[in-house]
Amino acid sequence: MAAAAGSRGAVAPPLRIAVASGKGGTGKTTVASSLALSLAQGEPGLPPPPPPYFLDCDVEGPNAHLFLKPDLRRRRDVLTSIPHVDAAKCSGCGKCAEVCQYHAIAVLGKKTLVFSQLCHGCGSCTLVCPEGAITEEPRVTGVLEAGRAAGGIPFARGVLDVGEPMATPAIRQLKKWAIPAPGPAGAVVILDAPPGTSCPVVEAARGCDYLLLVTEPTPFGLHDLRLAAEVAAELGMPAGVIINRDGIGDAGVDAFCAQAGLPVLMRIPFERTIAEGVAQGQTLVEIHPEYAPRFRALVATVLEQVGSQPMTSSPSGAEPVRRGRARP
Amino acid sequence: MKLIVTATAPDIDAAVDPRFGRGAYFIEIDTETGQWHAHENQAVNASGGAGSQAAQAVVRQGAGAVVSGDFGPNAHLVLAAADVRMYLLGTSKTPREAAAALAAGSLPEVSGPTSPGHHGGRGGQ
Numbered sequence: 001m002a003a004a005a006g007s008r009g010a011v012a013p014p015l016r017i018a019v020a021s022g023k024g025g026t027g028k029t030t031v032a033s034s035l036a037l038s039l040a041q042g043e044p045g046l047p048p049p050p051p052p053y054f055l056d057c058d059v060e061g062p063n064a065h066l067f068l069k070p071d072l073r074r075r076r077d078v079l080t081s082i083p084h085v086d087a088a089k090c091s092g093c094g095k096c097a098e099v100c101q102y103h104a105i106a107v108l109g110k111k112t113l114v115f116s117q118l119c120h121g122c123g124s125c126t127l128v129c130p131e132g133a134i135t136e137e138p139r140v141t142g143v144l145e146a147g148r149a150a151g152g153i154p155f156a157r158g159v160l161d162v163g164e165p166m167a168t169p170a171i172r173q174l175k176k177w178a179i180p181a182p183g184p185a186g187a188v189v190i191l192d193a194p195p196g197t198s199c200p201v202v203e204a205a206r207g208c209d210y211l212l213l214v215t216e217p218t219p220f221g222l223h224d225l226r227l228a229a230e231v232a233a234e235l236g237m238p239a240g241v242i243i244n245r246d247g248i249g250d251a252g253v254d255a256f257c258a259q260a261g262l263p264v265l266m267r268i269p270f271e272r273t274i275a276e277g278v279a280q281g282q283t284l285v286e287i288h289p290e291y292a293p294r295f296r297a298l299v300a301t302v303l304e305q306v307g308s309q310p311m312t313s314s315p316s317g318a319e320p321v322r323r324g325r326a327r328p
Numbered sequence: 329m330k331l332i333v334t335a336t337a338p339d340i341d342a343a344v345d346p347r348f349g350r351g352a353y354f355i356e357i358d359t360e361t362g363q364w365h366a367h368e369n370q371a372v373n374a375s376g377g378a379g380s381q382a383a384q385a386v387v388r389q390g391a392g393a394v395v396s397g398d399f400g401p402n403a404h405l406v407l408a409a410a411d412v413r414m415y416l417l418g419t420s421k422t423p424r425e426a427a428a429a430l431a432a433g434s435l436p437e438v439s440g441p442t443s444p445g446h447h448g449g450r451g452g453q
Contacts, residue, residue, distance in 0.1 A: 103377030108382050108410045115402050118377045165376075 004119035014053065014180055014187035014210040017302060018032055020231070022224025024195035026214045027244035027268065029058075033067040034194040034284040035212075038295035039286075040151030052188040054149060055178050057062060057204035059170040065157060065191050066281045070149035076177060078142035078158060078170040080121035085112045089133035096125035096134060117165055142170045144177050154178075167200040175207070188299065197227040205231065209306045211239040213262070218249035222256055229260055238305050245270040263305070265298050329392040331357045331430065333423035335346030340424045344417050346397025349379030356389060359431065364423070379403035385395040387412060395426045401441040414438035 040051035056064040091235035149155035156178035193204035232239035244268040277287035334351030345351035371381035380383035383406035415435040
């Protein structure tokens with residue numbers, strides 16, 4: 001059943017909004033950080049709500065800390081399990097290499113080679129080895145960090161080690177570590193997704209309630225928005241669009257949104273003062289405070305849209321049935 | 329000995345392919361008889377691990393040596409483990425030229441990976 005705006009009980013899973021874009025540099029982090037600060041402010045005249053949680057899921061190039069300025073005190077390693085083959089026990093049967101979807105094992109005669117950077121840590125090789133020759137060893141591929149940010153926002157991010165190709169385990173572990181369990185109704189989690197539309201984005205968006213797509217009204221923006229909208233459809237997630245740098249480019253994005261039934265939730269004009277502020281580490285709501293109530297209204301719209309659509313993921317936060325593609 | 333040269337088309341006189349893992353064709357040449365066969369590289373569209381898969385295919389074909397323009401770390405690991413010798417193309421423009429140059433002893437042999445790895449073209453993200 002969908003978690004509807006009106007039916008979120010006393011204890012409810014948090015509303016999880018993933019901010020994605022397809023094209024890089026469209027303003028995901030500008031939107032995500034402004035959204036978080038706007039919610040943390042609360043409505044004037046009312047007691048401040050609990051601040052939203054913020055997860056920077058762009059583990060290959062996290063940058064939300066530049067805007068939300070967290071005090072990162074807690075740390076944890078990102079660990080993946082890679083197989084270790086006991087050459088004395090290995091018969092060279094090759095079953096481990098056959099079962100591996102990521103081609104991380106090669107068997108040549110009696111030599112079994114493991115390519116640790118291709119390994120996703122799924123454990124299949126360990127399961128199928130008839131000789132019990134495989135054990136799993138932890139390998140550190142990055143770090144998770146957390147602390148309080150501006151506005152009291154609980155902030156967490158993943159940072160993949162330089163040279164590591166596999167972002168998905170870091171994102172999966174970040175979400176497990178930093179997304180709160182069901183609690184008092186009204187909690188919101190904002191996930192700043194990586195650019196692109198491949199596995200890291202799917203991993204960030206999986207299990208979320210809503211995909212907020214930030215785009216720019218240019219042919220490039222439109223090209224990647226189409227792909228990002230397909231990801232939302234594939235994951236069975238309701239989605240909406242924020243058009244950043246409104247006023248440049250052409251009407252293609254608007255036409256696509258109308259045709260695809262994607263609501264345009266906000267337009268942020270192409271404006272020098274915004275660019276200057278962002279370049280100095282300011283969020284949109286610090287540059288133009290009048291955006292804060294607009295972002296809060298946007299979340300109310302999102303809640304309505306989430307409540308009116310059946311979801312593939314259960315409200316308890318269980319993972320949707322469909323998994324990300326095999327590509328990292 | 330079986331020699332494999334990477335090529336852009338299934339012909340011994342086609343242009344060489346400077347890539348190993350994502351090279352289009354493997355031209356298999358019998359260095360004693362000069363007979364040759366072309367094999368499609370099945371790993372060419374692999375989403376990741378193309379080098380190690382292509383190298384395993386070469387090992388299965390029983391090759392004793394490979395000539396290509398570039399061997400990444402995974403391909404190198406597999407080929408070295410299977411005692412397949414690796415040579416760079418040098419100035420050879422076709423597999424036929426590469427085979428002749430190898431016979432003349434004028435191709436540089438590779439002792440380590442010649443590139444830091446490509447990881448499924450992630451640079452395009």
